[in-house]
Every structure is written in structure tokens, then in C-alpha cells.
Amino acid sequence: MNDYDFYVNILKERLSPYRLHHSLEVAKSAKHLAEKYGYDAEKAYLAGLLHDITKEADAEETFAMAEKYTLDMTQLERDNKKLWHAITGAGYIQNELNITDDEILTAVRYHTTGRADMSLGEKVLFIADFVSSDRSYDGVDSMREKAEISLESAMLEGIEFTVTELVEKHSPVHPDTIGAYNDIITNYKQKGLI
Numbered sequence: 001m002n003d004y005d006f007y008v009n010i011l012k013e014r015l016s017p018y019r020l021h022h023s024l025e026v027a028k029s030a031k032h033l034a035e036k037y038g039y040d041a042e043k044a045y046l047a048g049l050l051h052d053i054t055k056e057a058d059a060e061e062t063f064a065m066a067e068k069y070t071l072d073m074t075q076l077e078r079d080n081k082k083l084w085h086a087i088t089g090a091g092y093i094q095n096e097l098n099i100t101d102d103e104i105l106t107a108v109r110y111h112t113t114g115r116a117d118m119s120l121g122e123k124v125l126f127i128a129d130f131v132s133s134d135r136s137y138d139g140v141d142s143m144r145e146k147a148e149i150s151l152e153s154a155m156l157e158g159i160e161f162t163v164t165e166l167v168e169k170h171s172p173v174h175p176d177t178i179g180a181y182n183d184i185i186t187n188y189k190q191k192g193l194i
């Protein structure tokens with residue numbers, strides 16, 4: 001994948017070997033899911049490669065990026081570091097790497113929380129991040145099986161998993177995560193699947 005060397009070199013500067021490996025595996029999973037579900041495999045691969053590009057930025061750099069790229073961050077987002085990198089990642093790749101494709105930008109922007117009415121490209125990245133070969137949490141095998149059956153069933157399992165974990169830790173659930181949950185639940189009920 002020589003075309004991606006430029007991006008991989010930037011990832012090497014910004015990320016630990018562990019996170020670089022994760023990014024490459026998510027890119028591969030996203031390409032696979034794109035081919036399976038009829039999305040653009042090149043866009044999926046690039047979104048996967050870049051999705052965590054600002055994951056290791058500290059608070060100082062995060063808030064400097066937010067100002068430089070005029071990113072709106074709510075108080076809930078400022079208070080929860082896990083949410084920073086989806087927002088700054090989209091800003092970084094648009095402003096520093098000149099990525100103009102809106103589908104890649106929104107896939108990165110919403111890869112952590114999801115949101116209501118996700119596009120195919122957003123769903124592909126969201127699920128690829130859960131099922132990539134480097135993941136080893138309890139339940140990953142079930143997620144991988146669901147991802148091969150339908151993106152929606154994997155979305156449901158993934159969002160329920162995240163929301164449950166957040167509630168157990170008494171962490172705030174982002175409105176977009178609730179939006180994704182309500183959307184998928186409603187869709188499933190309408191289709192008679194639950």
C-alpha cells in the first residue's frame with residue numbers, strides 16, 4: 001500500500017507503535033467491511049488509517065487544535081478526554097492533511113460516539129474499530145460474527161456494550177451516543193428484529 005506511506009509516516013511521528021498497529025488493523029477491517037457492504041474500500045481504508053491520529057495529543061495540544069481549527073467543543077466533550085481525539089482528529093486531517101472528502105471527515109468525527117442516522121462510511125469505521133484483529137475484549141468474537149452478518153446488528157451490540165460500560169463507571173454518555181442508540185433501537189423495532 002505505497003500510496004499510504006505519506007500518511008503512515010505522519011502516524012509514526014504522532015503515535016506509539018501500539019496505536020500505529022491498531023490504526024493499520026482498523027484500516028484493514030474497514031476495507032474488508034467496505035467490500036462486504038458495498039462502500040468505497042479506499043476511503044474506508046484511509047478513514048481507518050487516520051481515525052486515531054490525534055489520540056495521543058495532550059490537553060494543551062488538544063485545546064490548541066480546537067482553537068486553531070475553530071472546533072466547537074461542548075463542556076461535556078472538554079471534560080471527557082476519550083472524546084477529544086474524534087473531534088481533533090477530523091480537524092487535523094482536514095486542516096493539516098488536506099483531506100476534503102466529507103465522508104472520511106465525518107467517519108473520523110463520529111467514530112467514538114456514533115450518532116443518529118449514520119452513513120454507510122461512518123458505520124464501516126465505527127464497526128471496524130470494534131472488530132479489528134488487535135482487539136481482545138470479552139465479546140469480541142460475538143462482535144466479529146455480527147459484523148459479518150449485518151452492520152446494524154453489530155452497531156446494536158457495540159453501542160449497548162459502550163453505553164453499559166459508561167453507565168457502570170458512572171461516566172457521562174454523550175448525546176450523540178444516545179442518538180446512535182435510539183436510532184438503532186428504533187430501526188430494529190421497526191424491522192421486527194427485537
Ligand code: DGI
Pocket residue numbers: 052055080082083111112113129162166171172173174175177
Ligand atoms: O480510540 P479507540 O480506543 O480505538 O476507540 P474509541 O475512539 O471508540 O474510544 C473508546 C473509548 O471512548 C471508550 O473508553 C469509551 C469512550 N466513549 C465512547 N463513547 C462515549 C465515551 N466516553 C464518554 N464519556 N461518553 C461517551 O458517550
Ligand code: FE
Pocket residue numbers: 051052055085111112
Ligand atoms: Fe478512537
Ligand code: FE
Pocket residue numbers: 022026051052129
Ligand atoms: Fe481506534
